[in-house]
Amino acid sequence: MYETVGYLDSMLAAASYREMMGEWCEPQLTRAKDRQFYLEADELYHPLLTDPVKNTIHTHRNVLLTGSNASGKSTFIKTVAINAILAQTIHTVLADSYRANFFRIYSSMALRDDIMSSESYYMVEIRSLKRIVDQSKCQGEPVLCFIDEVLRGTNTVERIAASTEILELLAAQNAFCFAATHDIELTELLKKQYDNYHFEEQVEEDDVIFDYRLREGKAMTRNAIKLLHMIGYDPKIVERAQERVEHFVEHGSWQMQ
DSSP states (O other): OHHHHHHHHHHHHHHHHHHHHOOOBOOEEEOOBTTBOOEEEEEEOOTTOSSOOOEEEEESSEEEEEEOTTSSHHHHHHHHHHHHHHHHHTSOBSSSEEEEEOOEEEEEOSOOOBTTTTBOHHHHHHHHHHHHHHHHTSSSSOEEEEEESTTTTSOHHHHHHHHHHHHHHHHHTTEEEEEEOSOTHHHHHTTTTEEEEEEOEEEETTEEEEOOOOEESOOOOOOHHHHHHHTTOOHHHHHHHHHHHHHHHHHSSOOOO
8 A cells, every 4th residue: 555655646746847847758769779878858858947048969879078168068068967857757848858878867966065074075985986987987877967067177188188088988887978078189189079058148238148058069259257357357368368268279389478
């Protein structure tokens, strides 16, 4: 009796959720064969956004997301992650259609340093990634993993080198990976294993406008210095920072004052 009442209660909750959200679909889920993974979603959206921008993605390869600050990278991978969980739990996806393999779902997102255990942000981060790497070596259902800002807790040179090796390893193991990064270099280093997608923005005189639309290819824009100007930093700081960027892009080295 307890089992029956509990089952009916859970189904009532799922039905109520579907009614509340309004726009949803039942997923089509299949077992992966010969490490041929896929995830196809049309007009996918996040359940916590009041006016969400819906995005579509059909991919049979790992995904590397690039884009400027606040462009939508983190929200998108969270959207895919939460809908993958909903698909395999209450058989409900917030999309027009959803087709994918069955996965074991892991994430490395929204991490923070831990004062109580005396661990830095970087230590917390690499432990989180190690957990995913270890699971990707296991047999059974493949791992669907989501990594936001790969190894951002360390310096640029070592971050790019280590990120490349970790993401290559995941691609070679029993894993299907969605990773977001600011390091454009990774798009070239990993182009054999990862498809590139990006978000971009329109920069106007005193504003940066985001449309939150997923696009194929790597990001070609930057906005970090523009945002300094928008919130009122000294114009000299903004101007000199932009000059440094232009010098580095042209010469491959940082300008000394």
